[in-house]
Amino acid sequence: MVIEAMTNGGLAVTGLNFTYGPKLALDDVSLTVPPGRFCALLGPNGAGKSTLVSLLTRLLVAPKGDIHIAGHDLRATPRKALADLGVVFQQPTLDLNLTVRQNMSYFAALHGLPRGETPGRIDAALDRLDMRARGDEKVRALNGGHRRRMELARALLHDPKVLLLDEPTVGLDAAARQAITDHVHDLADAGLCVLWTTHLTDEVRDSDALLVLHQGRIIDTGVAGDIRGAHTLSDWFLARTGAPA
């Protein structure tokens, strides 16, 4: 499974460690997510989710361990690895005074995408999220759910093989949370490798791959429905980590 994820479009992490001074934030973290899989990384506050996201996006560099994105070693070939990674960060990163298309054009330029291809790519990405009709509106005019959906469309603009989302539903109402969760499951069904971090058990489907991160360690890994057994995932998670979800 590790070899498959390393070579054909998935995500593979092996033996990752990270400390903030004396504080051990990640302890020997390994995981694999193959293409076409929605993997939920579930962890209570302080588990180390944001640290892992920072390492996967190279905002931080781990002293120990390896990360392969779509077969590219992030340490040895960071440009190639990051070119295959789409990211939705926890905090929105949109210019509210620009239109949806303008925000996306700027991102396309940052990624070095050919100018001639940009309008077509924007249309395709907006279509995937049912957002084409909103393309010429200023982001300020969109509600929180549509802003997130737009960020998701933007993350797909360069056609990444791996999509990373860091608690992407923070601040959204129930309907918008459901919509964005459904959209990302559809993207995984269409072949994308998805790693979705959350502390909310209701975002995880029984058929999803599940990794449970607690105090910097992966303590459970498997299919969500198998892991929770006869309990609700919420009850199981509370018993396992002591954290309400």
Ligand SMILES: Nc1ncnc2c1ncn2[C@@H]1O[C@H](COP(=O)(O)OP(=O)(O)OP(=O)(O)O)[C@@H](O)[C@H]1O
């Ligand atoms: N800059 C920092 N300096 C020192 N300790 C830090 C720093 N950032 C995070 N930590 C600690 O590292 C551990 C992991 O934090 P991290 O933010 O990665 O967890 P998290 O699962 O993302 O939590 P949350 O859901 O609250 O964002 C926590 O104990 C946290 O207090």
